[in-house]
Amino acid sequence: MTATVAQASELTMAGALNRALADELAGNDRVVVYGEDVGPLGGVFRVTDGLASRFGDGRVFDSPLAEAGIVGTAIGMAMHGMRPVVEMQFDAFSYPAFEQITSHLAKLHNRTRGRITLPVVIRIPFGGGIGGVEHHCDSSEAYWVHTPGLKVVAPGTASDAYWLLRQAIASDDPVIFLEPKRRYWAKEELSDAPVAEFGQAFVRRTGTDVTLIGYGSMVTTLLETAEAAAQEGISAEVIDLRSLSPFDDLTTVASVRKTGRAVVVHEASGFAGFGAEIAARLTERCFHQLHAPIGRVTGFDIPYPPPMLEEHHLPSVDRILDAIDRLQFDDEPVMPRG
């Protein structure tokens, strides 16, 4: 797992994903890439740009317009030893495949006592912030993480996107790969090795007063928040989960036991969102170190808003700073906010 990464360089997340697919296609002839418009068009976000012409339409091809069909056939292909990487064009368009994903993709390995392995990767551009119309900005992670048998990952940076996607394709388990579409064009130097193992979280900034936990598009937002908090004399540690399921208890628990405070952030609606699990399990493990209940900053419990109103829905630096302020620092010396 190094290959063409030698000549590393600044890449957008979309470009990094494209290179990861190219490197896997080049390195393993059992890898196939298909879905809607991933062929000649290169995908609506150009993540598969140039792959069909480079690897041929036996390796990278457009499928008929049918998501259950895409996932269902990927299961059959994987049963035959292939490693399909399929794309759902937007979050909400993975829902027609819900039965194939939950009743088969997640369960066939268990059903057959491990005889069938399904190394299928389902790529889903997820979340909002791009002014997309309804159905194009959902955050569906809560559905997937609650489904045993699925691994769920979400990169927050371009370099991590490259390595996580390669790790996902290399994994023998089915992986839901959530791509934060609003960060597709954010650039980063490609590191020459993954920052962490598949399944592990990564501390993107160390701090002592509060732990900020997020994934996907929120990683950037949390780093901005930590910067702003520093101005106010609050030292925030930022954890990029990377892997939502399995969940990295070691990294997160260690941090929260150290800081005694935490805020969990995601775009998805808060009610029964993934943040609830993070808050609940960290509270179970860090109860006596906590100075305040773990805060949650999430989207409201509403359908994703129309483009002109989405700014109100998405977690912002200000909202996260307010959540930090609510963590009962009063008993400790903290600079008052500007």
Next chain:
Amino acid sequence: MTATVAQASELTMAGALNRALADELAGNDRVVVYGEDVGPLGGVFRVTDGLASRFGDGRVFDSPLAEAGIVGTAIGMAMHGMRPVVEMQFDAFSYPAFEQITSHLAKLHNRTRGRITLPVVIRIPFGGGIGGVEHHCDSSEAYWVHTPGLKVVAPGTASDAYWLLRQAIASDDPVIFLEPKRRYWAKEELSDAPVAEFGQAFVRRTGTDVTLIGYGSMVTTLLETAEAAAQEGISAEVIDLRSLSPFDDLTTVASVRKTGRAVVVHEASGFAGFGAEIAARLTERCFHQLHAPIGRVTGFDIPYPPPMLEEHHLPSVDRILDAIDRLQFDDEPVMPRG
């Protein structure tokens, strides 16, 4: 909402649901009941027994075998002013309808600024404990409660099943109605009025030391647990949620602030299960009254087990008692167990 309930009597939950459907069909000619095998057969659990012959196949009928089709057409019927009550034969067979439920049923009211209302009830026999083979024992509530626009209810007793179903059909919002299939044959006297409003929880047993929170099949299990705990000198309060979404914060918060301890129980897998939301929101609201982190007793993070192994998966009285014991009572005088 009283009608034929005058001549109340002991009923099984299946019988109570059947009577609720009959009373709504009789009382409102816009109510229609359809799905797979709900006609002449009366449903695989006989919940619709006799309704087709009594109300005719224009009101109660078998549909083609297509769950997305059942929910999708129910949406269209509701747009025309009908109040469809449709059945998904088992939890896992609601998954083909996932897109229609999440992308339309839950969102059309919002999409149209309230002009379209969708009083659709989706009945789903849920949970395990009946020795059913794979796909027949899922608990899908976590998927539904995370979807804004849906109301989600689950009765725990026969009488409540009658009233909750009538309230669900009367509601102008789409309702996911989860029927704990292992309790279909449990009997109860039909009360002549609902124990609580639609959307409210109900305290089934009052106690002072710990709050036990559950819904559906777990209500009976929690009452048995409270009985056993009493033997050990622990006074447990039992809350039957009834409505999972919207969630009754008033009733639950009041109880946990009083007892200072809580255990949340459900059959579904624990990871990102509904119990996480319950634990997280109660911790946010009762942090300083809590003596210990809120406990969760749930199914394991595995696909539902085969019949001969399901006993290990389902929350049992013993497991809940153990969870209560872990709530750090040591600092208080409590009789030692057994």
Next chain:
Amino acid sequence: MTATNAAGLLPTAEPRALIDADGSAHPAPDTAMPGPGILADLLRRMVVGRRFDTQATALTKQGRLAVYPSARGQEACQVGAVAAMADRDWLFPTYRDSMAMVSRGINPVEVLTLLRGDWHCGYDPYLHRTAPQCTPLATNTLHAVGLAHAARLSGEDTVAVAMLGDGATSEGDTHEALNIAAVWQAPVVFLVQNNGYAISVPLAKQTRAETLAHKGIGYGMPGVLVDGNDAAMVYAAMSEAIERARAGNGPTLIEALTYRIEAHTNADDATRYREDSEVTAWLARDPIDRLQKYLQDNGILDSTLLAEMTDEAEGKAARLREAMNADPTLDADELFSYVYAEATPALLEQRRMLAEELAAHDASDDERQA
């Protein structure tokens, strides 16, 4: 030996047509040409529709619309379908069918609300018997079946028209809708606008069937193949099917062969997947030109009438441009108002939180100004 009584459900080998690309009448023994008044009205609707479409595309360039999926080239389908419907009938359109909705009488600004982004649907579906434009492909076909069946159960003779594209026919929902409609004999007409592409994917990668209309027989319903750039024919076929449905004789599947002249949306780059020559060839089959020529050759259309049509189109386009240049008024409160018919405590609380946040924000803005 093929199954006899079912064979009547197969489409004709050649697409049915009334007016050819060159504007001459197409020999059609078993289809009557719509009357002059109807034909002129079809032209008027297409002229107005196309002008609306070009105006909408222009608005995307000026940043007044987030995105717009043009239906240029598909005017005959969109207009022919709507003209054949009664007011009491219901239309279930997709994101592609804005022209049809304008033709249905919906305020163009309300049609574009979804794409401007101030709300998901700008009009009252009941006012115009038109469902919100549907984004999840094929899902609207089931809503049409349900509404049509409910209307029938209620003793009404309402017909539902479901619009979908060639790509959407590959979705499971289309299958379930066609099947349930046939089993229930629901009064529905399924109009497939086969414009050759699903974004970048050509029909050949979507189906192996000789035509999409060949699917009808598999559901026991007639499959009809028509020239989708011939407004007269689309109108005639839709009228036949709607009458059939209204009379209680069940659903019909109509495939209209047409072409998407513009890219999938203004955000798409069609040069990545198709040749310009293909577009040029289809421009020669333009639905407006051919009907205009036919009407002129048959003395139904004179320069005055044509001028009236273009004036109407220009006027409406000007009013649309004007209206869209004004910023819509937004109310963040609305985010919480329609999630449930019965408001929940949690949402009232969240609405309050956002209101406070915005108030605080405005306050600090004022400070800054002060």
Next chain:
Amino acid sequence: MTATNAAGLLPTAEPRALIDADGSAHPAPDTAMPGPGILADLLRRMVVGRRFDTQATALTKQGRLAVYPSARGQEACQVGAVAAMADRDWLFPTYRDSMAMVSRGINPVEVLTLLRGDWHCGYDPYLHRTAPQCTPLATNTLHAVGLAHAARLSGEDTVAVAMLGDGATSEGDTHEALNIAAVWQAPVVFLVQNNGYAISVPLAKQTRAETLAHKGIGYGMPGVLVDGNDAAMVYAAMSEAIERARAGNGPTLIEALTYRIEAHTNADDATRYREDSEVTAWLARDPIDRLQKYLQDNGILDSTLLAEMTDEAEGKAARLREAMNADPTLDADELFSYVYAEATPALLEQRRMLAEELAAHDASDDERQA
């Protein structure tokens, strides 16, 4: 005028047959009768299959099986399909197809593991090129298409056979599978066992099509209608379709007309939705009787051979009964062993918790005994 070159894809007006209900040869100019050896083998497989089926039903009465969906009456379909397959081909069965799997050579005990309830699937799918029996209807059709396509991409000539029922044809997945298989020209044969019911729902409430085989043309694939109680015909039609697929000429949809003699499962009460007279009528079309009669009339089957078949069937049934009377060994650890290929810390922890719980439990049991 119907679309000509597509018309060849329609089924025959009458179901294709080789041997009639009375055991006489059916005039079939364009279908060759399988050789005597094959016919005798088909009978043997059906005799063994039916005996297995009755044994399984008996085991439900003795509480040794939680539930069993009998396929009595459908022997010709289940056996004809499997006999036509090569070892390297893949079978994608449903819960109804236990007889087919026994005929495929899978240990009957392993076939019944799912229904006994000690695990979800008792056999190694790769050993017998047979997928786990599928419960979510129609979903297996897509797995078959994917595997077949992968095999073709890998240069193999493997064919996949997907089995489904009449009710399952109403599901969206069936549509997507048929369509994708046709577009990809995947080597798949779809065998619909039309046994007249989906639990209690009769075919008339499932489709309005003249036959389910009429769906083929809508995907550009041949739709074949056969007498599903004629093992010779099912075998011949399956062989044709499998060869077609193997040769790279794409998928085929076969509808086999048959009947479910027993209730949906032992838990079902068929008297609620069908007349006994209907069952009686179908008993007269029994697949075993007719083939036996034909073989006897044509001197292919004598009493010795027949005795051999029944002995084999009885022997296998006895061994099955015996094996099923022993309680399966259960290991709760297994609940956590196969959720992921790479074990997760959380599951290792949960496994430990359960193990401790069970150990404590055993301990207290011992105490009690002491």
